[in-house]
Amino acid sequence: xxxxxxxxxxxxxxxxxxxxxxxxxxxxxxxxxxxxxxxxxxxxxxxxxxxxxxxxxxxxxxxxxxxxxxxxxxxxxxxxxxxxxxxxxxxxxxxxxxxxxxxxxxxxxxxxxx
Amino acid sequence: xxxxxxxxxxxxxxxxxxxxxxxxxxxxxxxxxxxxxxxxxxxxxxxxxxxxxxxxxxxxxxxxxxxxxxxxxxxxxxxxxxxxxxxxxxxxxxxxxxxxxxxxxxxxxxxx
Numbered sequence: 022x023x024x025x026x027x028x029x030x031x032x033x034x035x036x037x038x039x040x041x042x043x044x045x046x047x048x049x050x051x052x053x054x055x056x057x058x059x060x061x062x063x064x065x066x067x068x069x070x071x072x073x074x075x076x077x078x079x080x081x082x083x084x085x086x087x088x089x090x091x092x093x094x095x096x097x098x099x100x101x102x103x104x105x106x107x108x109x110x111x112x113x114x115x116x117x118x119x120x121x122x123x124x125x126x127x128x129x130x131x132x133x134x135x
Numbered sequence: 136x137x138x139x140x141x142x143x144x145x146x147x148x149x150x151x152x153x154x155x156x157x158x159x160x161x162x163x164x165x166x167x168x169x170x171x172x173x174x175x176x177x178x179x180x181x182x183x184x185x186x187x188x189x190x191x192x193x194x195x196x197x198x199x200x201x202x203x204x205x206x207x208x209x210x211x212x213x214x215x216x217x218x219x220x221x222x223x224x225x226x227x228x229x230x231x232x233x234x235x236x237x238x239x240x241x242x243x244x245x246x247x
Contacts, residue, residue: 052233053233055235055236057238062243063240063241064225064238064239064240064241065225065227065238066238067235067236067237067238070234070235072233110178112178112236114233114236120166120183120185120191120231122168122180122183122193123168123178123180123227123236125177125178126177127175127176127177128177
């Protein structure tokens, strides 16, 4: 069974820092990997989708990389802002599933203080 | 752009009561999912539907039933609610297998 791990579980940084969130998965047979943001009491907002054939995706200050062979992805946030404070979730869409269901990590809770 | 819409947003039930959580998507996706999110557990798949008329169990299906009413709508029913079903429930949709998954805003359910 696919297992997804996110490190660290929590991160607190001052505004302006560049930071990296880590995600690892146990089975490299995936279709894609997706990063989400979740604000307290809210739903999941998709940030970036990386297909298994891709190495990275960028959106504004966010850059996500994928190393499928080693089962790792990183989310890089440049010049962090207090508005980036949220929980970030990593999920993989598994080729072993008949429906391509998502397997989620437990998230990294990010706090950016002014 | 509505995306995935869930109703209700909040609900309090007494043990033994029943209710149906509604989900609708307007993106013409074939695949729809129900997840639950619990502290320290992450999101876990309850049921999914590959297409209209088909449903299948995920990893935590006990105590739930689903209906894929049409391509747009996928409902989750609790026949006899238990305190262990207190959770946040999310509906999602996507085109299998390579496309982005979209989530609703969640239903926060408390069973007392």
